[in-house]
Amino acid sequence: MQLTPLTERFVLHFGEMGSRWGINRTVGQIYALLFISPQPLNADEIAETLSFSRSNVSMGMKELMSWRLARMSHRSGDRREYFEAPKDIWEIFHTLAEEKRRREIEPTLSMLREALLATPQTDEERHAQARMREMHELVEMATVWFEEVQRLSPETLEGLMRLGAKVQKVLGFTDKLRGKE
Amino acid sequence: MQLTPLTERFVLHFGEMGSRWGINRTVGQIYALLFISPQPLNADEIAETLSFSRSNVSMGMKELMSWRLARMSHRSGDRREYFEAPKDIWEIFHTLAEEKRRREIEPTLSMLREALLATPQTDEERHAQARMREMHELVEMATVWFEEVQRLSPETLEGLMRLGAKVQKVLGFTDKLRGKE
DNA sequence: TTGAATTTTCAATAATTTTTGAAAATTGTA
DNA sequence: TACAATTTTCAAAAATTATTGAAAATTCAA
Numbered sequence: 370m371q372l373t374p375l376t377e378r379f380v381l382h383f384g385e386m387g388s389r390w391g392i393n394r395t396v397g398q399i400y401a402l403l404f405i406s407p408q409p410l411n412a413d414e415i416a417e418t419l420s421f422s423r424s425n426v427s428m429g430m431k432e433l434m435s436w437r438l439a440r441m442s443h444r445s446g447d448r449r450e451y452f453e454a455p456k457d458i459w460e461i462f463h464t465l466a467e468e469k470r471r472r473e474i475e476p477t478l479s480m481l482r483e484a485l486l487a488t489p490q491t492d493e494e495r496h497a498q499a500r501m502r503e504m505h506e507l508v509e510m511a512t513v514w515f516e517e518v519q520r521l522s523p524e525t526l527e528g529l530m531r532l533g534a535k536v537q538k539v540l541g542f543t544d545k546l547r548g549k550e
Numbered sequence: 551m552q553l554t555p556l557t558e559r560f561v562l563h564f565g566e567m568g569s570r571w572g573i574n575r576t577v578g579q580i581y582a583l584l585f586i587s588p589q590p591l592n593a594d595e596i597a598e599t600l601s602f603s604r605s606n607v608s609m610g611m612k613e614l615m616s617w618r619l620a621r622m623s624h625r626s627g628d629r630r631e632y633f634e635a636p637k638d639i640w641e642i643f644h645t646l647a648e649e650k651r652r653r654e655i656e657p658t659l660s661m662l663r664e665a666l667l668a669t670p671q672t673d674e675e676r677h678a679q680a681r682m683r684e685m686h687e688l689v690e691m692a693t694v695w696f697e698e699v700q701r702l703s704p705e706t707l708e709g710l711m712r713l714g715a716k717v718q719k720v721l722g723f724t725d726k727l728r729g730k731e
Numbered sequence: 732t733t734g735a736a737t738t739t740t741c742a743a744t745a746a747t748t749t750t751t752g753a754a755a756a757t758t759g760t761a
Numbered sequence: 762t763a764c765a766a767t768t769t770t771c772a773a774a775a776a777t778t779a780t781t782g783a784a785a786a787t788t789c790a791a
Contacts, residue, residue, distance in 0.1 A: 373670050376678050382661045389654055393749065400651035404685075412768075422751050427769060448759065448766060453569040459551045473570055480563045487556050497557050497586035504585075507639045510708070527691070574779065593738075603781050608739060629736065629789070 370418050379405060380419070392436075395421055395429045400454060407452035407511055410443050437464045439491055459523040466519065474512055481505040551587055551599050561600070571586060573613065574600055581619055582608045590623045590632035618645045640704035647700065655693055662686040672691060 372380060380401040387397020398419050400410060403410065410418075416426045433439035436530050438461065442451045455461055491494040518526065553561060561582040568578020579600050591599075591721065597607045611633060614620040619642065623632045636642055660694065663681050670676040 370674070373671065373675055375665055375670070375675055377679070378661065379665060379682060383657065384722070386654060386658060389572040395749075403679045407674060407677040424752070424769075424771095425750055428750085431769085444591070458684050462688070462692075473567060477563065477567060481561065483561060484556055490554065493588060494554055495613055496588040497560070500586045501560060502787080503639050507643070510644075576779075590753075605741095605782075606780055609780085612739085631738080 370402065370410060370414060372418060376402075376405055376408060392432065395419075395425055396432050399426065399429045400433055401454055403433075403439055403454040406453070409453040411451050413449070415452070436468050444492040457523075459526070463519055466515065470515070474508065478505065478508060478512070481508070551583065551590060551595060554572060557583075557586055573617075574604055576600075577610045577613050580607065581614055584614075584620055584633055584635035586654070590634040592630040592632050592633065594630070596633070617649050638704075640707070644700055647696065651693065651696070659686065659689060659693070662689070 373416075380398050383401035383404075384394040384398040387394050387400075390397075399415055402415060402418060412423060412426045412430065414450075415421070415430075416423045419426075421429075428464055430439060433452075434441070438454075439452045439454055444451060455464070481504060484501050485498060485505060487494075487498070489498050560577050564582035564585075565575040565579040568575055568581075571578075573581075579602075580596055583596060583599060593604060593607045593611065596602070596611075597604045600607075602610075603670045611620060614633075615622070618636075618637055623634055625632060634692070662685060665682050666679060666686060667677070668675075670679050
């Protein structure tokens, strides 16, 4: 696939953003390319379009697949593997959130849970543990909430989001009465 | 401040997690230390506790301040700067979300907005642009929604989150009727 | 002002991460 | 099974990022 100025900018942007997230430039660019490609691409096409080595693409695909941000497909009479990004943006959000939770939130929650089991030996430890408890409570609540919300269909979610503004208007009033902004 | 096994584990965990987010190990550890510290710490104390060079701490503090995850304070009769992490976990969430939006979402949105202004020259470009439009719409909607939600007070938000489960139960039913998961 | 205390900068070094090419492994088919 | 096509692995090289110590800059009290 040939990059035009329009698509190149998109691809490069995702490369740079990639490094702000945990993924590297290569992976970001490959993903962006698959996202806008009208048809699945094979590894050589990706390597050529982005000027990466073939093996780099192989690594990148492994990473993307582990994030479930790319899928493999095949063409009849062609042994090569073709890759495509999931089409549905809601699905992508969903997947990303789930993987982030698995890789970042869950380990943190277990660390916190374990820390909360310990008996603090000093005032400092007591204080530290109290802070960890606060963090644990909020993270857990947010996670549970997020899980719930994620079970909703895209349509319902969109509806809820649009509703958000209204909920805010109603509730915002109460908040202001309590001086909470 | 002296690290105990309990607090050390917490600090190291945040160091490692830091690298999954865009921030580095040092910054992650400093933040964790400030978070659990019962009182503000000065740069030397931080450097000593975490075995970093003084200058590394200086860099790290600059970064943390830019994320608004640390504040400076002073003690009377002491010229050194003391640092502390904001106490309120809701505030921290809020701040983080805001900075992430500013640094990652907004640049992406402007790139997309610009790309959407271009007139596509080929079918491929037309397709690419359509995909970008989908992405733009969802990201923008999510952002606006998030802004709205963020205006709510922590109390209201907690209420909404607890409500989440119920909303889901009611709405989930409708979804199932429509065969949507 | 001066100068001691403190913080910041910055170029050099260290450490880590990414990228590559070549070799090994795998896959599907003749 | 044998072999050609394809993918993966992996150690070395390249690139990037983090860390440091020394020097410069800043701050504030005398």
